[in-house]
Amino acid sequence: MTAVRSIPGRRAPNRTPAAPVVPSRGWLADWAAAWSGFWFTPSDPLPLAVIRIATGLILAWSSVVWLLDADAFFGDRGWLRPDQVWRVNDQPWQWSGYFVASSPTMIRVVAGLTLVAAILLTIGLATPLAAVVAFLGLVSAANRAPLNVFGLDDTLGMLLVPLVIGPSGARLSVDRLLAGPERGRGGEPSIRATIALRLLQVHLCVVYFFSGAGKLFGASWWEGTALWGAVANDRYRTLDLRGLAGHPLLVNALTLGTLWWEVGYAALVWPRLTRRLCLAMAVLVHLGIGLAMGMMEFGLAMIAANVAFVPAATLATLLHPFTSRFGTSPQPLPGTPSDLP
Amino acid sequence: MVLMQGLGGNARRWSPVARACASVAILGYLAAVVVPPLAGPAPASDLAGRVLQPLRPLVGALYLGHGYRFFAPNPGPGHTLRWTMTMPDGSLRSGRIPDDTLDRPRLLYHRRFMVSEKISALVPPADAPPEVRERAKRDWQPLVKGVATNLLRREGGLSVTLEKVEHYLPDPAEVLASGTFADAVTPLGSYAWAEPQP
Numbered sequence: 001m002t003a004v005r006s007i008p009g010r011r012a013p014n015r016t017p018a019a020p021v022v023p024s025r026g027w028l029a030d031w032a033a034a035w036s037g038f039w040f041t042p043s044d045p046l047p048l049a050v051i052r053i054a055t056g057l058i059l060a061w062s063s064v065v066w067l068l069d070a071d072a073f074f075g076d077r078g079w080l081r082p083d084q085v086w087r088v089n090d091q092p093w094q095w096s097g098y099f100v101a102s103s104p105t106m107i108r109v110v111a112g113l114t115l116v117a118a119i120l121l122t123i124g125l126a127t128p129l130a131a132v133v134a135f136l137g138l139v140s141a142a143n144r145a146p147l148n149v150f151g152l153d154d155t156l157g158m159l160l161v162p163l164v165i166g167p168s169g170a171r172l173s174v175d176r177l178l179a180g181p182e183r184g185r186g187g188e189p190s191i192r193a194t195i196a197l198r199l200l201q202v203h204l205c206v207v208y209f210f211s212g213a214g215k216l217f218g219a220s221w222w223e224g225t226a227l228w229g230a231v232a233n234d235r236y237r238t239l240d241l242r243g244l245a246g247h248p249l250l251v252n253a254l255t256l257g258t259l260w261w262e263v264g265y266a267a268l269v270w271p272r273l274t275r276r277l278c279l280a281m282a283v284l285v286h287l288g289i290g291l292a293m294g295m296m297e298f299g300l301a302m303i304a305a306n307v308a309f310v311p312a313a314t315l316a317t318l319l320h321p322f323t324s325r326f327g328t329s330p331q332p333l334p335g336t337p338s339d340l341p
Numbered sequence: 342m343v344l345m346q347g348l349g350g351n352a353r354r355w356s357p358v359a360r361a362c363a364s365v366a367i368l369g370y371l372a373a374v375v376v377p378p379l380a381g382p383a384p385a386s387d388l389a390g391r392v393l394q395p396l397r398p399l400v401g402a403l404y405l406g407h408g409y410r411f412f413a414p415n416p417g418p419g420h421t422l423r424w425t426m427t428m429p430d431g432s433l434r435s436g437r438i439p440d441d442t443l444d445r446p447r448l449l450y451h452r453r454f455m456v457s458e459k460i461s462a463l464v465p466p467a468d469a470p471p472e473v474r475e476r477a478k479r480d481w482q483p484l485v486k487g488v489a490t491n492l493l494r495r496e497g498g499l500s501v502t503l504e505k506v507e508h509y510l511p512d513p514a515e516v517l518a519s520g521t522f523a524d525a526v527t528p529l530g531s532y533a534w535a536e537p538q539p
Binding site for chain 2: 036039040061069071078079080081087088089094095139143150152154157161191195199202203206207210211215216217218219220227228232233234236238242245251294295297
């Protein structure tokens with residue numbers, strides 16, 4: 001081992017130039033720059049396009065189901081009379097097209113328009129208008145039939161607002177095909193795409209945080225038995241998992257894994273090291289709920305929301321086998337930030 | 342996050358005024374997303390309730406008034422509404438809401454299931470103190486009348502009697518012992534058309 005001693009009065013020659021000192025802009029200016037970078041950095045609209053397709057499909061299916069029993073959901077002599085809606089909806093400004101269009105014919109017209117808008121949204125034709133009409137249709141149904149809505153409708157609302165705001169038809173859409181090559185690639189990096197995806201990312205974090213925080217009130221979540229409560233509830237059951245009764249430690253692990261994933265999601269989904277784990281867990285949890293508790297539409301909608309955290313380059317790679325046959329392979333745009341988070 | 346250094350100039354930047362306007366809109370939207378789950382369901386602070394007040398039009402208009410407390414605080418038992426109807430010829434017809442044998446596809450089942458779950462959440466158990474049951478009745482009875490109206494319209498009956506059924510939630514030991522479980526039934530009353538139907 002070589003001993004090193006200092007030599008008083010002599011200084012080692014400075015062989016490397018000193019790094020330039022960046023003057024501090026101040027705490028507020030740093031915040032403003034971070035805010036601007038977070039919200040106003042253009043990004044690839046590809047994730048938004050994927051979310052658009054998934055949302056359109058789920059909303060179209062939901063609209064078909066509303067239509068199957070339209071008089072009961074939206075009619076004057078249905079589950080909830082119009083003058084009693086306030087008992088379930090306590091927010092002002094809870095508007096609905098069904099309050100105006102209450103005849104059996106008009107009910108079907110409004111629900112049918114929502115279905116058409118959802119289909120147009122899926123294929124990306126007249127996308128900006130379709131997104132607005134789809135959102136109006138979703139909210140009209142949810143506000144007129146509050147006894148019949150659940151987490152699926154909350155999630156569709158969360159998904160549709162960013163689709164209205166961002167250029168969700170810029171990729172993987174009929175709009176883009178119709179625009180032709182002379183109108184540009186149609187999928188240029190966009191600040192509106194960033195804002196839309198960021199809103200969805202933050203909203204998703206809020207959903208998981210409050211869902212997890214609410215569970216912390218419950219003893220069964222701390223005890224690791226809450227999952228059993230879902231398994232044993234025969235009203236939800238579509239997959240019989242009562243065999244878990246003989247495996248209490250497995251029930252503990254599944255319950256606690258779900259709880260702490262939800263509680264930690266808002267922090268762990270941003271760092272690259274933990275993002276993949278967070279998203280993989282999201283897929284497992286939501287598919288599990290969909291398969292075992294019969295809420296597949298809700299599960300798929302939540303998985304679609306998680307796509308906001310998937311980098312555009314990853315999506316382009318995943319989609320390549322499906323889209324290359326049609327000559328519309330969504331290659332990552334040159335210079336586009338490939339990982340928005 | 343990878344910033345825009347590599348983009349060259351192929352994306353237009355927004356002016357400071359545009360960014361400021363967008364920032365205000367973003368903050369407003371985020372407030373409408375975050376405050377409702379802070380303000381409810383109970384327990385919730387007075388502060389959150391007061392902050393929510395000016396946001397209520399925006400929250401209502403954008404359908405953001407959600408608490409996001411899925412399966413919280415604890416997953417509970419499931420509920421159905423059981424009905425027995427007297428038909429014009431004097432015969433009886435019965436059913437339940439939801440009915441997993443009739444309500445297909447599954448999403449239709451789930452939308453009907455929400456009716457029984459949301460009404461059942463307002464109905465205290467049959468052994469609750471009378472004053473509690475009477476107070477709660479003012480909340481749930483108008484909703485049950487709607488359910489009765491819908492059933493009478495759909496089935497063409499004269500009157501209908503409704504009951505809330507709370508399905509027993511067995512623990513693992515009870516399932517392993519293969520026992521039979523008794524559900525809790527709470528009467529919700531009988532209902533008929535106020536005037537003759539055409």
